[in-house]
Amino acid sequence: MTTPNRRTAADDTVAVVVRQWQAVHPGTDTGPMEIIGRINRCAALLQQAEDAPLRRAGLTRPEFDLLGALRRTGRDLTPSGLARETFSSGAAVTKRLKQLQERGLIERHGDVRDRRVAHVTLTDAGRDLVDSILPVQLGYEKDVLSGLDPADQRELSARLGELLRRLEGGTGRAPGLGPGP
Amino acid sequence: MTTPNRRTAADDTVAVVVRQWQAVHPGTDTGPMEIIGRINRCAALLQQAEDAPLRRAGLTRPEFDLLGALRRTGRDLTPSGLARETFSSGAAVTKRLKQLQERGLIERHGDVRDRRVAHVTLTDAGRDLVDSILPVQLGYEKDVLSGLDPADQRELSARLGELLRRLEGGTGRAPGLGPGP
């Protein structure tokens, strides 16, 4: 007698979950779960692992994402631009800016032409902080991925790119499940 | 002159971000970002898309995960078992149980032997709710993945499985970045 609901070295947690669903709803097509469940689980574990270096720097991940957006675009961004760039709500951005400003990592400058808009820039300290954290994150990521050989990595990257383009609606969005009008 | 920071039909958002980092830190190995950035972004978009059917059923995703854990294991679970199964904190589980119980989706029964522990079970309504939502989710997932041909899907699933096993520490955990003592 086998014990199908225990995890072994050859299993990941998703494999176990899929087997459990198969036992309850035999015949269901669980193929999608094996991909999407793994994407979700990988994302959760990766984020958890990468939060550690951020916490050491006194940052949350959304805060780091905000600073990173400023760093990588190279120019200043407005709050709404940052919201777009970091996929977060305007209210959340406002809160983060307030805290990051108090810590001297960013600055706000009012636009001269249009006094509704603010321009957010990194301070030197903010830029240095991002530049000191980024290599740590990339190093960890490289290490995690070193389990896959380079060809597999390219494969994975390409497949995920296809999936992502579809999800981002580059061509044809998911039918029948939109938020509605 | 090219405009490297705009997204085109052949790009996904991650490709744009990677190019921005390359412009700021030329020569950096951004390979890892192309995989891990895409995993994170796919996860975010998938969760957002799958939240819609749940909201229609009056559930949040963590609530559905909890009910799903009860459904797929087939047996009752204790609160701490549910916390383990859904990767969430005990306190969060307690709160969710309270609400789900008020809505008649789960029941709590005290253990006779050990009066500290509670056993959580799905009610008929809870079981029916899960069973009505699950096919919708799987249907959406199947549809999203239909952009990849079956061989690529198996590829993707296998690579993600390798990565996930590594992240879950099946063999060799990421060195040098643990939470520390």
Added chain:
DNA sequence: TTCGAATGTTTTTCTTGTGAAACACTTGCT
């Protein structure tokens, strides 16, 4: 020019999750 709609940002209110402490009970040692 002046009013109304649109836009950019912030504030408010509410919900949810978390970590620490509290509570309830069991177990093993003496």
Added chain:
DNA sequence: AGCAAGTGTTTCACAAGAAAAACATTCGAA
């Protein structure tokens, strides 16, 4: 038996984000 340490669950105080409303300002049409 009695008590200390351990375990399972819940409560509490607080931090963070979302949606909607409030503000401030610009822009276009009459």
